[in-house]
Amino acid sequence: MTSIVFQDVHKAYGDLPAVLRGVNLELSDGEFAVFIGPSGCGKSTLLRMIAGLEEITSGELRIGGRRVNEVPPAERGIAMVFQSYALFPHMSVYENMAFGLELAKRPKAEIDAKVRAAAKTLQLDHLLDRQPKALSGGQRQRVAIGRAIVREPKVFLFDEPLSNLDTALRAQTRIEIARLHAQYAHASMVYVTHDQVEAMTLASKIVLLHTGKDVAEKGSLAQVGTPMELFHRPRNLFVAGFIGSPRMNFLPGKLVSAEPAQAVVQLDGGPVIRASVDASRLAAGAAVTVGIRPEHAVVGQENGQSLQGGVSLVERLGTTTYLYLDRGGAQEFVAQASADSHARPGDRLALGLPAQALHVFDDRGDALPRCVDLPA
Known part of the structure; x- marks a missing residue:
């Protein structure tokens, strides 16, 4: 099971107003959920909570039915793809993709098989000996995705992975991520973006967060549903004005x-x-x-x-x-x-x-x- 459940989750920093409040959300097994909303709404914070990179102030987070509030990131069965790629510049593509498995002391034959299978899926098999500086932006992002794939996680997390790419590469890589979800349907995927095209084309469920003029609305869920539900049946003016371009x-x-x-x-x-x-x-x-x-x-x-x-x-x-x-x-x-x-x-x-x-x-x-x- 790879379901993700937030139960009345709040996040605050010291005495400042909460950046997330009263989040109740269930993401089903194998779902592709996209967190979207204006800058400052808390979408990246919500993702980082799943990853274990942000502590939960109150409430409960469960992954696959297991409470993970106090579970370290390495033990959550998740893999994260960052906006900045976060590749080791002195390592080859092969070494970057194999690094996590080597830390886990997996057998060399298993590491080799998984790296080469992931590289073939992402069309990187001819680039395994190159270093990141010899790759394009889109190729670097695919290496970062490959590093996540080889770990066979229960949950894939994507934090604005396409924002550093040009328009053509964004479209190409978006298609590759959609194919990745189809291929790894057993795993849940959570994706943060500010791009509506990415949200509408990739998501099976969109989670739209408020910034809110009212402090009580800030960091709350404005609406959760399929892309077409939010487009055709917006719950309120905020959702209606945010989803759709032009508005x-x-x-x-x-x-x-x-x-x-x-x-x-x-x-x-x-x-x-x-x-x-x-x-x-x-x-x-x-x-x-x-x-x-x-x-x-x-x-x-x-x-x-x-x-x-x-x-x-x-x-x-x-x-x-x-x-x-x-x-x-x-x-x-x-x-x-x-x-x-x-x-x-x-x-x-x-x-x-x-x-x-x-x-x-x-x-x-x-x-x-x-x-x-x-x-x-």
Whole structure:
């Protein structure tokens, strides 16, 4: 078993406010969990707790059903891949990958077999005699991953392993890590990143942490779920605004009425629109925020369920185009258009707001239940 369970875990440094508070989290056997959140939210601290590099102030951490609060890092059955590679510069690739097994006094034949098998998996078998200074950044990172593989750990920990690589190498190494998880499905993997693409493409479970304007929220779990759950069903404004790039558009307004499976909202400075949510717990006149992702707004659709805006910026990314619309003092609205869109700065466009694509949040920022959902 390689499950990881946090039970009411807190972490504080002296008299300073806790950097993690009330963390209750279960990561199942063989899961690929990605910790993500803004800088300072505590994601790396949470990872280092699993590794045994940070003490737990209170609460309990269990790995494979075993309490490990007081267990030294070397006895936890984990292997960690660092952002900085942490390779020995005077050792060859082979020696770097074999070092941990040699310390454990494993037989030479076993060490050789494991190193060469890992090197073949990571396409490093032709580089075993080279030193780190003769390798590219991506090759060095693969050596660090190989050093973890040969130990056959119960848990792999990755602390922003791709942040030092250029864009092409990041994409390539990300694919290799995904394949690694498929090959070592018996082991759990925990991965820390600030990159949403890495989180959305690698994770079977995303753990999003708060920074929180309120001290009580800082270091808490904002939402835990599959990538598509967080994308299509964000629990609150923080999650909705953090997951997705460009971020979700937010439109303030007031609730006019709550009909069965439908909320009627008067947007500030805009039309009255309908959203497929259950707003029955709110009274008419309540302040709400309507959200819609750029890819769900319908460019050029003009009806009672639409906004008007002037194009201020056009971003062409090859496969898609993003239009930034100025709404006269209101927050800029971003809409996704087709790759061959002919829109130009200065054009005035209508943006359709489909009822089934709208999210509605109350005055505390909590999401109202959606009645018609997009696929998750």
